[in-house]
Every structure is written in C-alpha cells, then in structure tokens.
C-alpha cells in the first residue's frame with residue numbers, strides 16, 4: 001500500500017469540511033513551524049517528513065478534536081526530532097499546546113520491546129496517567145496509527161516490535177477511550193505485521209464479498225419493512241467485523257470463516273422495548289433465522305447490565321448476518337457503561353475511578369465527533385485521569401505502581417524489602433534526589449544501596465506512604481530488637497540455672513545450652529534466648545528440660561561431690577491444681593470459663609467425676625454459690641507452683657478484614673511457637689472479621705503475652721478471652 005502523500009491543502013480541506021470553527025491562523029503557523037523544522041527530513045519511505053504530522057493532524061480533525069490538539073498534532077515531533085524547543089512552542093502557541101507537545105514527546109520516549117500480558121495493564125495505566133490531559137493520548141494514538149499505516153518501510157524486527165506494542169498497549173487504550181475505528185485499524189495493522197499470511201487470507205475472503213455494499217442494501221431494506229410495520233424512526237448502524245476480530249475467532253475458537261456468523265452485523269436502535277420485540281418479528285419474517293442464535297438479553301440482561309436482542313439470519317445473498325435490536329438507553333449503556341450516567345465534575349468515588357473517568361471520556365469524545373464547534377469540552381479532563389496512582393520505572397524498565405504521594409522509600413520497598421533495607425539514596429532520571437522525594441509518573445528511579453546490614457532509618461516510617469513499606473521497615477526493627485530479646489532471654493535463662501543450682505564449666509555449658517535449644521525446637525541457643533526474651537517460650541517449660549538435661553549430665557559423669565538433694569514439696573494434686581482438703585483428687589477444667597494457671601480458681605465437687613475447676617469470677621460460679629443446695633459443694637482450690645501442663649485457651653479476635661489478615665495472625669502464633677488447635681473465622685458486618693482461635697498456653701502470664709502480641713497486628717480491633 002502506498003502512503004498518502006499529504007499536503008497542507010488537504011488538511012485545510014478537512015478542516016473546512018468538518019464545519020467547525022478552527023483557529024486557522026494558529027494551525028497555519030503550526031504547520032509553517034513544523035514544515036520548516038522538518039524541512040531536511042524524509043521518512044523512511046522517502047516522502048517528506050511533514051506528511052506524517054499532516055496526517056496525524058487530519059486524523060485529529062476526523063475525531064473532532066479542538067484547535068490546540070490539531071496544532072500539537074502538527075508539532076508533535078519537532079521537539080524530539082528538530083532544534084525547536086518547548087519554550088518556542090509555548091511563546092508562539094501558548095501553554096496548552098506546549099503541554100500537549102511535551103506530553104506526546106514523553107510518551108514517544110516510552111518504548112516497550114517486549115510487553116508481557118501481566119505488565120501490559122500497568123503500562124497502559126501508566127501511559128494514561130502520564131498523558132494527564134487525555135488529548136495527549138489521543139494525539140499519540142493518531143501518531144501511532146499513521147506510523148502503523150506506513151510501517152511497511154520499517155525493517156522486519158521493528159515491524160514486529162511496534163506491532164506487539166500496538167496490540168498490547170495502544171489498541172486496548174483506544175478501546176477504552178471508545179475510539180473503535182482506531183482500535184480496530186491498530187489491531188489489523190499489527191496483525192498484518194505479525195501474521196502476514198493469516199491477515200491476507202481473511203482480507204481476501206472479506207474482499208470477495210462487498211460487505212459494505214451488502215450492509216448498506218440490507219439496512220435500507222430492513223428500514224423500509226420496519227416503516228411498513230409501523231415502526232418509525234429506527235436508527236440503523238452496521239459494521240463489518242475487523243480482520244483481527246475474525247482472526248481471533250478463527251484461531252482462538254478454531255472456526256472456519258463460514259462458521260462465523262457475525263462478520264456482518266446490523267444494529268437497530270428504537271424508542272421502546274415493545275418496538276424491539278416487534279422489530280424482531282419483522283426481521284424473522286423477512287429473513288430465515290439460524291436456529292439457536294437468538295438471544296434475549298432484554299428479559300435476561302448480561303451480568304454487566306448489557307441489554308439487547310440478538311439474532312442471526314440468512315440474507316438474500318445467502319450471507320448470514322447478525323441483527324442487534326435495542327433501545328436508545330440500552331445502546332448508551334452498552335457504549336458507555338453505567339458510570340457514564342454520572343457527572344464527572346461532581347466527583348467520581350466509585351470502585352474503579354479510572355474506568356469511570358474513561359467512560360466519561362468516551363461519551364465526550366463521541367459527542368465531540370458529532371458536534372459543530374471545535375469545542376474545548378475535552379479540556380475539562382485536563383487534569384489526571386488517574387490522580388490516585390503514580391507509575392515509575394526501575395532502570396531495567398519494570399513499571400512500579402504506587403499510590404500518589406509515595407516517596408522513593410516506597411518505591412524501593414515495592415521492588416523488594418532487601419532493596420529498601422539497603423537503600424542509602426536514590427537517583428531520579430540520573431540525578432540524586434533527597435530521600436523524601438515524591439515519585440512522579442514516568443520517572444526512572446534507581447535505588448542506591450549500601451551494605452546488606454545497613455538497615456532503614458526510623459524517620460522513614462514518617463516518609464513512607466504505603467503500608468507495605470511501613471510494615472517492612474517495622475519488621476526490620478522488630479528483627480533488630482532481636483538483640484535485646486536475646487539479651488533478656490539469656491539473663492532469664494541464667495537466673496533459672498542459678499535457681500536450680502546448675503553450675504557448669506564453660507566448656508560444658510555450650511553443649512548443654514545447644515541441647516536444650518534443640519529440645520525446645522530452636523536452631524540455635526540465640527534463637528531460644530530470643531524466644532524466651534519475647535515470651536514465645538515459657539521459662540517453666542525450659543526449666544523442666546533444663547533439670548532433665550542436667551540430671552543426664554550428672555549421671556553420665558559421676559561427680560565426686562555429691563549434691564544435696566533439694567527437697568521437693570509434694571502436693572496431693574493432679575493437673576497442677578491443689579484442692580483444699582482432698583488428697584489426690586481427680587480434677588477437670590470447666591468448659592464455661594477454661595481457667596488457666598494464674599487465674600483465681602475454685603473447685604466444685606461433682607457427683608460424677610471429681611472436682612470441676614472454675615475461674616473465681618465465672619458467672620456460673622456466682623450463680624451456683626447462691627443456691628444453698630450447691631453452696632456447700634464449692635471448695636477452695638489453687639494452682640501448684642510450677643505448672644507444666646499445657647492448657648487450652650480460646651481468644652476472640654475482631655479485626656478489619658483485609659488480604660493477609662489471617663496470615664499475619666497465624667504467623668504471629670508460629671513466631672511465638674504457640675500451637676493452634678482450633679480456629680474459626682467469619683466475616684461480619686462493616687468489613688469486620690471475627691476469629692475464634694483455640695491454642696495451647698501455659699498460664700495467664702503467657703496468655704497475656706499472646707494477647708499483647710495479637711493486639712499489635714495491623715487492623716486488629718480487639719482481642720478478648722471467650
């Protein structure tokens with residue numbers, strides 16, 4: 001295909017034919033400046049360079065864009081490719097045009113050689129965010145479209161790269177802006193470069209049938225019949241499916257060209273639902289319907305609220321075509337979505353503000369195309385399409401997506417916690433910036449790192465905007481406090497040794513401590529000390545094993561000095577509970593209050609099984625003691641000094657529900673090496689989650705440690721014993 005060699009006269013004609021009041025003086029001046037600046041340049045195809053900006057400008061006129069956009073379209077390559085700078089443009093054409101040219105220049109610098117599916121969406125969002133003024137993106141789309149039209153002159157590799165980028169990034173953006181003709185052409189041109197054979201095959205099948213002509217005739221015939229049946233003012237639209245659309249169906253759904261029934265489609269837009277069903281009857285009388293192709297989305301809308309009647313019929317030439325029948329409201333809904341009914345200026349607070357703003361842009365662009373003035377409607381959306389988010393690059397080209405207001409600290413932690421912890425500074429676009437630098441969309445940010453043990457600074461907690469970064473900084477400091485924990489744990493451990501008269505020479509001490517650590521399921525003595533230090537490992541449990549190990553050591557190596565036996569107080573008890581006046585009495589713990597060592601307790605002599613132990617303040621106790629029949633069966637009870645049994649406790653945790661909440665809670669338990677025996681979580685009103693967790697604990701002191709630890713978890717509202 002030969003590129004159109006376009007002149008300014010052609011553009012002027014297009015401007016006049018649009019019927020809109022364009023600023024011809026400025027547009028002519030823009031053309032003159034661009035023409036002069038590009039004077040020595042030729043495109044790869046050999047044509048003068050100026051034909052490219054002229055074509056871009058013409059596409060903009062066809063889209064109904066304003067004078068500033070057309071001027072910027074003419075000037076869009078001068079800053080990048082010639083000696084003209086932005087200040088010259090600003091002085092001649094004003095800040096509006098300057099910003100548009102600047103925006104397009106910035107987008108042009110963004111090139112993505114390989115766009116993977118998962119990165120594509122953040123790249124698309126980033127480009128939209130970078131555009132700020134949506135006109136920038138529209139100019140860029142027209143630029144890309146003309147480049148793709150003339151891409152035959154590119155070398156093979158560039159054709160493929162541009163085609164992939166266009167397919168993954170720009171065509172979907174055009175789709176979201178509702179510029180379907182540009183979207184389809186971008187896809188078709190890309191396909192042509194990526195699979196020339198497949199493209200040619202479908203193209204020739206399409207060319208064999210004169211689709212446009214066929215649809216034109218069919219539409220006229222349908223409209224005539226509708227009129228005859230009393231259905232007036234039907235608005236007809238029709239389209240031939242794009243080559244890429246057909247390609248997708250043939251290759252993805254493995255169908256042959258003849259099996260695709262919606263290559264040709266006619267849409268009938270009517271006033272009322274009743275008319276829609278009447279029109280359906282008329283269509284089915286006129287043409288032969290294909291079985292199983294009728295769908296009534298009016299009575300049963302699609303989940304996205306799409307409503308329409310669909311049917312496929314065979315035309316008089318034996319060509320099948322799809323007919324869609326819907327009301328004006330349904331058509332608006334299908335084109336712009338629910339969000340489009342809201343006013344942008346009133347502020348959009350829905351779940352997906354970008355989608356809603358885009359829906360609004362779609363509607364605006366559509367009305368702009370039909371409107372008679374070279375309006376500045378689009379200037380209303382001058383400010384960011386995506387003010388809540390910023391997008392920046394790593395030097396390798398990965399896009400990092402952050403909330404607006406995020407600093408380079410957030411950026412570093414978003415790459416990896418190790419990058420954040422080692423950060424000593426940052427460069428933005430190769431310049432050193434202060435550590436509180438706020439990330440701006442489009443920046444290339446390099447994080448400078450120091451030694452692995454460098455660690456964050458506490459001030460960063462104030463400078464970081466994301467909870468992700470804050471959590472990682474806190475986690476580092478928690479780990480850092482490990483030294484303190486080890487210190488404290490070690491002191492407690494040594495105290496316990498002295499209390500038990502355990503005194504070992506240094507050469508034996510190490511093996512002794514290592515063995516004890518192993519028996520407490522810790523990898524190293526420090527790990528054990530740290531666990532003791534923060535309360536994850538109870539000294540009472542360590543103590544029992546400590547005595548056992550010491551006994552083993554003594555037995556293995558008979559000591560010349562005999563150690564005086566420490567008299568041990570014996571209580572007649574079981575389960576670590578002493579019941580006054582009853583020897584060796586079987587006890588059980590009441591389910592209603594699950595007492596723990598440290599709680600004040602009382603016993604109740606049951607008729608069946610020994611003594612039931614309750615918390616002193618258990619509601620059942622209070623009630624039962626008032627009953628004269630029961631009162632005499634209550635006996636005093638207390639805990640034996642060192643209780644080694646594990647007890648079950650149940651806590652009720654209420655928290656704001658979020659991703660990872662359960663994980664944070666269960667990892668708190670595993671950090672403390674507290675076994676979980678049962679767990680039940682449910683979502684309640686106001687996005688809250690309630691969890692009941694039953695776990696093993698040694699006594700109230702330990703339990704209080706667990707509660708304190710759980711309360712520190714982000715979003716936890718309350719932790720109570722249940």
Ligand code: MN
Pocket residue numbers: 052076077143
């Ligand atoms: Mn260009």
